[in-house]
Amino acid sequence: MPLLEVDSLTVEYRARRGNVRAVDNVSFSLKKGEILGVVGESGSGKSTLGLSLIRQIPSPGVVMGGSIRVDGKDVLTLSEEEMRGLRGRKIAFIFQDPMTSLNPVKTIGAHFVELLRTHEPDLSETEALGRAKEILKVLGILPERINDYPHQFSGGMRQRIMIGLAIALTPHLVIADEPTTALDVIVQAKILDLLKSLRDTFGMALILVTHDLSIVLERSDKIIVMYAGQLVEQAERLDMQDKPSHPYTQGLLRSIPNIELADQRLEAIPGNPPDLLNLPEGCRFQQRCPYVMEHCHKETPLIDVGNSHFVRCFLYGG
Amino acid sequence: MQKIKHSILGQLIPGLSSLTKRGAAGWITIIGAVLVVSIVLMTLLAPWISPHDPSAIDVNPPPNPAPPSEQFPLGTNHLGQDMLSRIFWGGSIMLQVAVLSVFICLIIGMPLGLLSSYAGGVLDKTSSLIMDSIYAFPGLVLAIAIAATLGRGVVNMALSIAVVYIPSYFRVIRSQVLTIKELTYTEAAKAAGAKRRTILFRYILPNVVPSIVVVATVNFADAILTAAGLTFVGLGVEKSIPDWGYDLTDGRALLPIGAWWVITFPGIMIVLLALGFTLMGEGLSELLNPRLEQ
Numbered sequence: 001m002p003l004l005e006v007d008s009l010t011v012e013y014r015a016r017r018g019n020v021r022a023v024d025n026v027s028f029s030l031k032k033g034e035i036l037g038v039v040g041e042s043g044s045g046k047s048t049l050g051l052s053l054i055r056q057i058p059s060p061g062v063v064m065g066g067s068i069r070v071d072g073k074d075v076l077t078l079s080e081e082e083m084r085g086l087r088g089r090k091i092a093f094i095f096q097d098p099m100t101s102l103n104p105v106k107t108i109g110a111h112f113v114e115l116l117r118t119h120e121p122d123l124s125e126t127e128a129l130g131r132a133k134e135i136l137k138v139l140g141i142l143p144e145r146i147n148d149y150p151h152q153f154s155g156g157m158r159q160r161i162m163i164g165l166a167i168a169l170t171p172h173l174v175i176a177d178e179p180t181t182a183l184d185v186i187v188q189a190k191i192l193d194l195l196k197s198l199r200d201t202f203g204m205a206l207i208l209v210t211h212d213l214s215i216v217l218e219r220s221d222k223i224i225v226m227y228a229g230q231l232v233e234q235a236e237r238l239d240m241q242d243k244p245s246h247p248y249t250q251g252l253l254r255s256i257p258n259i260e261l262a263d264q265r266l267e268a269i270p271g272n273p274p275d276l277l278n279l280p281e282g283c284r285f286q287q288r289c290p291y292v293m294e295h296c297h298k299e300t301p302l303i304d305v306g307n308s309h310f311v312r313c314f315l316y317g318g
Numbered sequence: 319m320q321k322i323k324h325s326i327l328g329q330l331i332p333g334l335s336s337l338t339k340r341g342a343a344g345w346i347t348i349i350g351a352v353l354v355v356s357i358v359l360m361t362l363l364a365p366w367i368s369p370h371d372p373s374a375i376d377v378n379p380p381p382n383p384a385p386p387s388e389q390f391p392l393g394t395n396h397l398g399q400d401m402l403s404r405i406f407w408g409g410s411i412m413l414q415v416a417v418l419s420v421f422i423c424l425i426i427g428m429p430l431g432l433l434s435s436y437a438g439g440v441l442d443k444t445s446s447l448i449m450d451s452i453y454a455f456p457g458l459v460l461a462i463a464i465a466a467t468l469g470r471g472v473v474n475m476a477l478s479i480a481v482v483y484i485p486s487y488f489r490v491i492r493s494q495v496l497t498i499k500e501l502t503y504t505e506a507a508k509a510a511g512a513k514r515r516t517i518l519f520r521y522i523l524p525n526v527v528p529s530i531v532v533v534a535t536v537n538f539a540d541a542i543l544t545a546a547g548l549t550f551v552g553l554g555v556e557k558s559i560p561d562w563g564y565d566l567t568d569g570r571a572l573l574p575i576g577a578w579w580v581i582t583f584p585g586i587m588i589v590l591l592a593l594g595f596t597l598m599g600e601g602l603s604e605l606l607n608p609r610l611e612q
Contacts, residue, residue, distance in 0.1 A: 054509055088511035095509075100502040105524040114520065115510050165510065 001072055003172055003205050004030040004053070009066035011045070011052050020276045022048040022061065024229040030222075032172065035199060035206045037216025037237075039252070040226035043273060047096075049226070050177045050209045054087050070173065089119045092166035094176040098159035098183070102150035108132075108161055109146040112168060119169055135164045138201075139194065156187035160194065167198055175207045180215070192219055213249075214256045217241055225249050228274055228284040231302065235309040245311040247289045283313070291315060340605055347601030353594030357587070361409040368403035372560040375399060383577040393579035395568055405583055407560040409591065411472060411549070416541040418476035419483065420534050426480070427487030428530060435495040436518055446492070449485040457482045461544050465553040475554060479544050483537050490533050494526045528606035535599035539592045546588045562588050 011023040022045040030036050040046040051057050053068055055075060068075040070090060078086065087093075095101045102111060112132030117123050123131075133143035139160040141153075150158060159179060166174050176195065180188035192208075196219050199206050208216055216223055216237075223240045225233040225248065233246040244250045251269040258264055271288040280286055282297040289296070295314055303316045337344040360367070370377045376398035378384050386393045392401035434445040452460070464478035498504060504521050512521075548554050549563025557564060562584035569581025 056505070056509055084511045084513065086511070087509055093506070093509035095502045095506050097502055101506045103503045103507070103521050103525075106520070114507075114512070114516065118511055118513070118516070162506070165506075 002029040003032045003034075003071065005067075005069040006053070007067045007069070009049070009052065009068060010064040011048050011057060012062055012064050014060040014062060015277070018277050021064075021229050022276070023052065025066070026226075026231045027066075028224055028231070028234060030173070030205050030207070033199065033203045033205055034222060035196070035208065035220045037220035037223040038207060038209045038226060039211065039213050039216055039223060041211050041273060043228075043276065044226040045229040046209045046211075046226050047177050050093070050175045050207065053173075053175055053207075054091050054093055055083055056087075056093075085119070088115060088171070089169050090171050091173045091175065092169070092171040094159075094162050094166050094174065094179050096178040096181055098155050098162055101162050102158060104150055107147050107149055108136075108153075111161070111165060112146075115165055115168055131168070132164075135168055136161075138198075139164045155183055156191065159183060159187075159191055163191070163194060163198070167202060167204070170202050171204055173205045173207065175209070177209045178211065179208070181211070188215075195219075213252045225252070228276060228279065230284060230312060231310075232285070232312045233310065236307070239307055239309050243309070245305060245309070245316060246285075246313050247291055247315075248285050251288075337605075343601050343604035345601075346597050347605060350594045350597030350599070350601055353590055354598060357409055357591050357594065358413060360406060361413060364403075364406040364410070368400075368406045370400040370403045372399065372403040372407040373558055383572055383580055385577070386579055392583050393577070395565070395580045396572055396577075401565075401579060401583055404560045404565060405562070405587055408562040408565060408584060409587065411475075411555050411559060411561050412542055412545045412563070412588075412591070414472050415475045415479065415545040416538050418472065419479040419541045419545075420537050422476060422480035423483050423487050423537060424530070424534065427484040428491060430484075431488040431491030432495060432518065432523065432526070435492040436499060436514075436522060442492075445488070449488045452481065453485040453489070455482075457540070458544055458547050461548060462551060462553060465548050470553060470555055472555060475545055475548055478548070479541050482544065483540060486537065487530070487533055490529050491526055494529050495522055498522050498525050532599055532603040532606060535595055535602055539595035539599065542588065542592045542595065 006029065007027050008025045009023055009027070010021065010025055013020040013022055024045070026045075026049060028036070038046045038049060048057060048061060052061075052063060053075070055078075057063070063076060070086070075083070075086070102108075106114075109129050109132055112135070113125055113128040116128040116131060117125075129146065133146055136143045136146065141157060141160060141164075145152075150161075153161065163179070174195075179195070180191050183191065192215060195206060195208075198204070208220060210216060217240065220237050222236055223234070224231055225246065227248050233240070233244070233249045235243075235245075240249070244253050248269070251267070254267040255269065257266060269288055274280060274284055274287065280297075282295075283289070283300045286292045286296045293314060300312050300314060302310045302312050305311055305316050337348055376382070377400050378390055378394040378398045380398060382394050382398040383396050384390060384394045390400055390402065392405060394400055395404075430445055434442040461478045461482045464481055465475060468474035468478060499522060504517055507517050507521055545554070546563040546566065549561050550566050552567070554561060554563055565584040566581055566588075569577070569584065572580045
């Protein structure tokens with residue numbers, strides 16, 4: 001049984017001008033210990049997808065349909081009480097901005113103590129602090145700094161602390177929503193490698209939500225590309241690297257700089273993503289697509305191109 | 319020597335040395351605190367430092383009011399009472415009323431603001447509506463109306479002032495809570511399985527406290543002025559108790575015959591006390607606002 005099974009999940013934001021379908025009929029699954037990369041630009045629905053997994057979509061977002069199963073249990077039907085037990089304990093979430101993700105009036109130690117004791121009420125404060133120090137060691141932060149406040153740490157260290165909080169209860173699944181967007185490139189690589197090594201140590205599954213395809217190409221087992229709320233391509237990492245199939249994915253790959261090609265010109269994808277309130281008929285990428293055809297105006301199915309590689313494009317049949 | 323003196327002061331008042339290093343805002347806070355503390359001390363020590371009984375009539379044999387002289391540095395009023403002693407004593411009621419009203423504001427405004435803005439929905443809409451309608455009245459007029467209904471006395475004065483100022487607490491707390499509850503760290507706490515109670519008391523409240531402190535100091539200044547206003551129109555305490563507000567009323571009647579000292583000195587005291595609290599509030603709001611730091 002897969003650890004996580006998302007089946008035709010649809011999430012809408014109820015806006016005054018109309019309903020925005022931020023996640024449209026998205027399905028995927030994740031095995032224990034797997035790393036899934038979710039790639040998409042701003043407004044593609046990737047963050048909403050991540051947040052809906054812990055049922056924390058910001059208002060006015062509503063899940064319209066589909067199911068999210070964690071260990072076979074449907075998250076969407078759990079009570080608020082059961083959900084609280086799941087959050088932090090089985091599924092942990094790492095937010096984008098490490099600068100504001102920690103409570104400015106609490107020490108780092110207090111963050112760990114509160115988290116551990118929320119889920120293990122029998123734990124004494126001393127024991128909790130001891131565990132926190134162990135975790136800080138793993139993260140490469142001096143355990144003596146446990147009584148420091150968030151503002152005394154750099155952005156990279158704060159994100160490591162956030163990761164530490166996420167793994168403190170050895171959850172089965174960690175969702176990281178753009179964990180490195182607010183950090184510089186060197187720190188970025190360190191944080192991602194830390195996440196990967198923690199996966200190797202603790203065997204938790206990891207969902208890396210990002211707008212940067214290059215990040216997930218190096219580190220994921222499986223990659224999903226989202227565009228305007230839809231899943232447009234899904235493939236194993238090597239497949240995605242060698243045979244990127246959707247014109248959007250190909251465009252994304254062409255816009256990654258390559259250090260070996262000194263005078264390579266980076267290609268941008270022309271145009272902008274469509275207005276989610278006013279979507280074109282059929283394929284949502286058609287206005288920007290170099291291969292646009294007559295029947296792109298029809299609803300595009302997700303086409304199986306073999307080796308569990310799926311593409312939402314008429315170039316591959318349908 | 320200078321160093322030792324400074325370190326002793328620093329020991330007595332923790333944070334003083336850091337206050338002096340925070341530029342204008344630090345100094346404004348210090349000036350405000352010095353004003354407030356000296357007036358409070360003066361009022362507390364009044365029984366020992368007053369040369370005369372503040373209520374004793376004709377300590378200066380007629381004719382009264384007598385202008386400032388060597389024997390009566392601030393003069394006497396039309397009843398022959400010593401103005402200096404009345405200044406020493408006269409702040410007591412005002413300070414009591416201010417402290418009590420701020421306390422009432424805190425115990426009602428703070429939980430109401432926190433709960434309703436955190437919970438949202440009908441509770442939030444109703445209490446916002448009530449608070450906004452109170453806010454729409456001119457403060458002093460409303461306080462006078464309530465005090466007139468309740469009658470004289472320290473508690474009644476404090477209550478009528480509290481009703482006027484609870485909306486300021488409510489509004490400041492509400493705006494803060496609405497911001498903080500959307501911040502990532504509250505989201506992150508929720509994502510880590512924290513209960514609503516934990517989020518409210520460990521994440522939101524501690525981050526609202528600096529703003530509450532600022533509102534409370536500004537509220538002190540307003541409460542002093544409103545208390546003075548209430549006594550001035552005769553809605554304060556018994557007339558036998560010395561009070562700057564009453565002396566203003568007497569002084570107003572005596573001003574046309576040239577007895578300027580009866581109204582001037584209590585007036586200055588009220589201004590100084592309110593100014594002290596205002597400066598403290600302004601200074602603190604700048605010091606405690608993390609966005610202005612550095």
